[in-house]
Amino acid sequence: MSNTTSDDSLITTEVQTESNDESAPPAGAGTAVAARDLNVYYGDEQAIDDVSMEIPEKRVTALIGPSGCGKSTFLRTINRMNDMIEICRVDGEVEFGGKNVYDDDVDPVALRRKIGMVFQKPNPFPKSIRDNVAYGLKIQGFDGDVDARVEESLKGAALWDEVKDQLDSSGLELSGGQQQRLCIARAIAPDPEVILMDEPTSALDPVAASKIEDLIDDLAEEYTVIIVTHNMQQAARISDRTAVFLTGGELVEYDDTAKIFEDPEEQRVEDYITGKFG
Amino acid sequence: MATDNANADGFGEVSRVRGIVFEYLSLGASVFGLVALGVLLVYVSIDAFDLANASPVWLLTYFLTLVVPFLAFCLYSANDPAVTRRALGVLGGGLVAVAAVFTAIETLLVPIPRLNWQLAYLFVVGAPVTAYLTYVGSGERVGAVGFGFLGRLLGGAALGLAVGTLFLVFDSLVWFLAYTLGVVPAVALYAFGSARSVPQAQTAALPAGLLGVVAAVFLRGVVPTYPSDLLIYLWTIAIPVAAAGAFAVAERRGRTAAAVVAGVPLALAAAGGFAAAGAGLPAPTVLLVLVLTGVPTAVYVSRVVDAGEGLVGFALPVLLVGGVVAGALIVEALGVPAPDPWLDPSFLTEAPSQTPTEAGLYPAIVGSVIIIAMVAVLSFALGVGTSVFLEEYTPGSGPLGTLTRIIQVNVANLAAVPSVVYGLLGLGLFANLLGLGIGTAVTAALTLSLLILPITIISAQEAIRSVPDDLRRGSDAMGATRWQTTKNVVLPEAMPGILTGTILALGRAIGETAPLIMIGAATTVFRAPDSLFSRFSAMPMQIYVWAGFPQADFRYGVVAAGVITLLIILVGMNGTAILLRNRAERGN
Numbered sequence: 067m068s069n070t071t072s073d074d075s076l077i078t079t080e081v082q083t084e085s086n087d088e089s090a091p092p093a094g095a096g097t098a099v100a101a102r103d104l105n106v107y108y109g110d111e112q113a114i115d116d117v118s119m120e121i122p123e124k125r126v127t128a129l130i131g132p133s134g135c136g137k138s139t140f141l142r143t144i145n146r147m148n149d150m151i152e153i154c155r156v157d158g159e160v161e162f163g164g165k166n167v168y169d170d171d172v173d174p175v176a177l178r179r180k181i182g183m184v185f186q187k188p189n190p191f192p193k194s195i196r197d198n199v200a201y202g203l204k205i206q207g208f209d210g211d212v213d214a215r216v217e218e219s220l221k222g223a224a225l226w227d228e229v230k231d232q233l234d235s236s237g238l239e240l241s242g243g244q245q246q247r248l249c250i251a252r253a254i255a256p257d258p259e260v261i262l263m264d265e266p267t268s269a270l271d272p273v274a275a276s277k278i279e280d281l282i283d284d285l286a287e288e289y290t291v292i293i294v295t296h297n298m299q300q301a302a303r304i305s306d307r308t309a310v311f312l313t314g315g316e317l318v319e320y321d322d323t324a325k326i327f328e329d330p331e332e333q334r335v336e337d338y339i340t341g342k343f344g
Numbered sequence: 345m346a347t348d349n350a351n352a353d354g355f356g357e358v359s360r361v362r363g364i365v366f367e368y369l370s371l372g373a374s375v376f377g378l379v380a381l382g383v384l385l386v387y388v389s390i391d392a393f394d395l396a397n398a399s400p401v402w403l404l405t406y407f408l409t410l411v412v413p414f415l416a417f418c419l420y421s422a423n424d425p426a427v428t429r430r431a432l433g434v435l436g437g438g439l440v441a442v443a444a445v446f447t448a449i450e451t452l453l454v455p456i457p458r459l460n461w462q463l464a465y466l467f468v469v470g471a472p473v474t475a476y477l478t479y480v481g482s483g484e485r486v487g488a489v490g491f492g493f494l495g496r497l498l499g500g501a502a503l504g505l506a507v508g509t510l511f512l513v514f515d516s517l518v519w520f521l522a523y524t525l526g527v528v529p530a531v532a533l534y535a536f537g538s539a540r541s542v543p544q545a546q547t548a549a550l551p552a553g554l555l556g557v558v559a560a561v562f563l564r565g566v567v568p569t570y571p572s573d574l575l576i577y578l579w580t581i582a583i584p585v586a587a588a589g590a591f592a593v594a595e596r597r598g599r600t601a602a603a604v605v606a607g608v609p610l611a612l613a614a615a616g617g618f619a620a621a622g623a624g625l626p627a628p629t630v631l632l633v634l635v636l637t638g639v640p641t642a643v644y645v646s647r648v649v650d651a652g653e654g655l656v657g658f659a660l661p662v663l664l665v666g667g668v669v670a671g672a673l674i675v676e677a678l679g680v681p682a683p684d685p686w687l688d689p690s691f692l693t694e695a696p697s698q699t700p701t702e703a704g705l706y707p708a709i710v711g712s713v714i715i716i717a718m719v720a721v722l723s724f725a726l727g728v729g730t731s732v733f734l735e736e737y738t739p740g741s742g743p744l745g746t747l748t749r750i751i752q753v754n755v756a757n758l759a760a761v762p763s764v765v766y767g768l769l770g771l772g773l774f775a776n777l778l779g780l781g782i783g784t785a786v787t788a789a790l791t792l793s794l795l796i797l798p799i800t801i802i803s804a805q806e807a808i809r810s811v812p813d814d815l816r817r818g819s820d821a822m823g824a825t826r827w828q829t830t831k832n833v834v835l836p837e838a839m840p841g842i843l844t845g846t847i848l849a850l851g852r853a854i855g856e857t858a859p860l861i862m863i864g865a866a867t868t869v870f871r872a873p874d875s876l877f878s879r880f881s882a883m884p885m886q887i888y889v890w891a892g893f894p895q896a897d898f899r900y901g902v903v904a905a906g907v908i909t910l911l912i913i914l915v916g917m918n919g920t921a922i923l924l925r926n927r928a929e930r931g932n
Contacts, residue, residue: 147821152741179823189814192837202822205832209543252822 098123098290104158114315128305136315146174182253188245190237202256223251243274391904394683410667418481438469489657500637508629526556586610589639609638687905700897710872711880718789727800759798767862782864796849803845807838843925
């Protein structure tokens with residue numbers, strides 16, 4: 067089953083032309099992240115079941131599925147945040163930048179410096195807005211113009227105009243939606259290649275969420291965005307590609323977003339999307 | 345509707361009796377300890393300041409010249425008619441009520457020893473009202489300026505005295521070399537690196553500094569001549585403090601203002617130091633007190649003048665000093681007999697004596713201050729280190745996890761080990777086995793550090809554990825190493841909690857007597873300790889010995905003066921630490 071889907075995805079990646087994002091780069095973009103025969107276990111429980119998929123670069127790829135289907139786990143295998151969970155065990159390969167990130171000679175800390183991550187709950191550090199954005203630069207020993215990079219990142223996160231006069235006030239004084247955009251600015255400041263987003267709008271009100279959605283659209287011009295979401299309308303609106311995970315960590319279908327939402331191959335996917343299941 | 349009929353008599357009543365009983369029982373429980381301690385403090389203060397012999401006229405004079413103007417200042421600052429009405433009501437009504445109740449108790453029940461109704465009024469009404477109005481007044485601009493100004497004057501002086509005391513023991517020559525060879529080059533390298541964006545210089549700063557400090561220790565015996573103590577303090581403490589003050593002002597006001605704010609106090613302090621040296625006074629201490637008082641005060645004044653609000657507040661110190669002087673003049677003119685307090689300047693500067701009137705606490709104060717300074721540094725460093733390791737670096741499962749849990753349980757148990765047992769440990773381990781000497785300051789400091797270490801560790805662990813995991817994950821996902829996450833995110837966020845625990849633990853350490861007796865600390869020494877390895881006494885030891893003297897003057901007057909001194913130093917120390925903690929909290 068998963069083999070067929072991955073074959074599918076290989077083909078469709080090549081012919082990816084459909085994109086509702088008019089500013090998207092030309093078709094035929096390369097692969098940013100690829101999973102091969104990936105299995106993840108928490109103790110005895112299997113969270114990801116033999117997943118293979120290739121995620122195109124400079125596109126938005128959405129991972130959807132019911133709770134506990136392994137989509138967040140899959141996201142965290144990419145930057146090896148699962149290493150923090152002691153009982154977690156990973157089999158198979160995740161290729162990023164031409165390298166299996168689970169190879170012995172890969173330093174997970176160095177890997178995470180190339181991959182930004184935004185979490186479900188906004189988690190700005192209890193520091194000033196400037197220090198929040200400059201955090202990644204600081205820990206990576208960036209020796210260029212920090213202030214310029216902070217400004218650029220805040221503009222990239224569509225937050226600059228709202229905070230440019232209060233860069234020294236605490237990041238916690240911002241509203242929830244602003245905090246989440248601050249976290250996005252923090253994630254893009256060190257100029258990563260991929261940005262992982264784990265349900266970035268589920269803790270926000272609809273207006274703040276729609277700002278983040280617009281932002282994700284823009285981010286895809288420069289970065290590969292992989293987003294986990296519970297909200298199917300959101301996936302349909304913002305993503306170029308959609309992967310549907312179902313219970314047990316099985317990747318059921320992975321295709322262009324339009325195809326998934328209009329004419330899915332799998333009955334189970336159709337049931338899930340139309341709300342009969344999940 | 346049907347429900348209308350059912351509720352025609354309202355909705356019935358729900359009993360709250362149990363809740364109300366519980367509320368008042370809780371109130372009683374929380375007030376009980378405070379009241380008991382309050383009564384003790386009242387008697388101790390009466391003894392220490394000989395207030396029992398104060399005539400009502402004397403009390404009234406100072407009440408009018410000192411307390412009333414101070415309260416008026418607070419009320420002026422609060423600028424709230426309701427507060428003024430309430431305060432006047434309590435002061436006036438309290439006078440009648442206290443006098444009536446006091447007289448009633450004395451005539452109908454039992455005579456109350458060593459108190460009269462005027463004193464009772466002072467403690468029961470005067471002190472709480474003053475405290476409340478101080479709190480209310482300091483919340484507004486004028487009061488904030490007044491208390492900020494006063495606090496910097498007093499705090500700077502206390503800090504200067506404390507630093508001067510520490511240098512009685514620590515070798516100022518090593519400090520001179522370490523500062524010149526280690527601190528100065530390290531700071532210079534770092535500043536150069538920041539200014540010119542040379543990260544290598546910044547990285548090299550710490551090793552260079554450490555190298556300089558190590559070199560200083562070795563060169564101590566080699567270098568033949570040193571500048572005088574006064575010049576050493578001028579170079580190593582006064583100038584950097586002034587520079588820091590200048591830096592703080594320069595950002596806001598520009599260079600001229602910075603030069604004035606830092607230069608004037610520095611020049612005054614240097615002049616004062618040299619004058620004191622000429623007059624045979626302890627010149628380095630004079631210099632330290634002047635510079636540590638002058639620079640922060642000048643910075644503060646410059647800031648307040650810039651803000652331009654509440655300038656009247658600067659009158660507060662004048663008001664208080666004026667009140668004392670006026671009171672003294674009136675008392676002198678009227679020929680009112682003044683009380684003869686046990687706690688007077690000579691008590692703080694003299695050595696113990698067999699005669700109560702000549703007895704002093706100076707060597708024990710120095711001993712306590714030195715020990716507490718060392719305990720603070722040691723227990724903070726060890727406590728934070730241990731708790732960071734236990735919370736951040738050990739896994740939760742597997743054999744290492746089990747080991748961690750065993751350590752955790754044992755640390756908790758250690759907190760319950762009686763202090764006399766720690767004394768035995770200190771005697772065996774530090775005094776005898778390591779040969780640090782029986783009854784020396786360094787043995788005492790190590791023993792007391794061990795004693796409070798479990799408390800510091802447990803509270804620091806709690807503080808670290810309460811840092812949300814979201815923040816750690818956020819930092820990890822940015823590609824921070826565990827050390828970077830700990831240093832940049834976890835520790836700054838946990839620091840207020842860690843400091844709270846350490847402050848509480850230090851309060852316990854400063855009052856400990858049993859372990860000091862076990863390690864053979866002297867009960868009475870007549871000279872202040874002059875090195876880490878000299879015999880010392882501490883305040884609680886000295887108080888304990890005095891309490892056993894046969895003369896009543898010792899058991900009441902001198903002991904009371906000692907207790908008040910101990911409490912004032914404890915409160916001063918905790919107050920400083922709490923200010924630092926609040927600043928750390930605001931920094932976030």
